[in-house]
Amino acid sequence: MRQHYSESISKLISYFSDLPGIGPKTAEKFVFYLVKQNKEYLQGFSQTISDLIDRIKICSICHNYSEKSTCSICDNSKRNKTVICVVARPQDIAALEKTHEYQGVYHMLGGVLNPLEEVTPDKLNITQLLERIKKDKSKEIILALNPDIEGETTSLYLKKTLQPLNVKITRLARGLPMGSDLEYADEVTLTNALKGRREI
Ligand SMILES: [Zn+2]
Structure with a gap:
């Protein structure tokens, strides 16, 4: 100062x-x-x-920021509630929404696993995701985490954790360059990454 x-x-x-x-x-x-x-x-x-x-609250379903107890995406009856796209941060939801391609709902983890910064699984909204999948009888979980070391580690952890639930697990296609940030990917790249998603 x-x-x-x-x-x-x-x-x-x-x-x-x-x-x-x-x-x-x-x-x-x-x-x-x-x-x-x-x-x-x-x-x-x-x-x-x-x-x-x-005014800012956290959506009780997807954990994104909202001005109501549930956000406008979770409240939208036209969205497919059986497909959940898992993202790390609110900015990622904004980036994916810009593509107008995705009709499912989201789940915000609140970060990615990072042992050096003491971000362990209990610090992320993972238990809430498991409960949601069981409750909503989800059909597909799309892992949309940044293609960097922390994002990859988190995707592998989620794959292992979600597997017993017998739900289809996919991830964005590898159109996104390694180490890149979902938030800064252009709409065409993100649309292709969504369309070309593959089961893992
Ligand atoms: Zn929500």
Whole structure:
């Protein structure tokens, strides 16, 4: 924190600096942009942040963020509830939805297995996935995790864990380059990866 700034400004710079990918210089730039804005803008900005506490919930079915107790995808009667696409993060759901190809539902794990960062199976929404598969009598589980070491490890773990449930387990086709991020894949690549999914 820079001592030569006033307390409120230093505090806000410190909050912005904590954001992923934001260094102190960018944090300063954000804060000095904000102090120049009018009252309405700043009220809207701070209200939107407060809404994260007051309005954002976690969908009781798929564990994605939602403003209601169940999200709009789980609530949609047109979606095929017997096909569940397993993803690591909310951004992955957004990327797959952009393809308009997928008609099933999702399950958000909340991350991938990573022993170095102490992300063990109990830290992810895996038990909830097992219960959901049993309850909904799911027909297919699509594993849509990033093609990197953690994603692969998690897919293998899920395959082993889900196998006794007698459900078809598929994964996205290998159109996505190893080490790439699902979130940044273009829509055509993702559509092909979905269409070309294979049983594992
Ligand atoms: Zn949901």
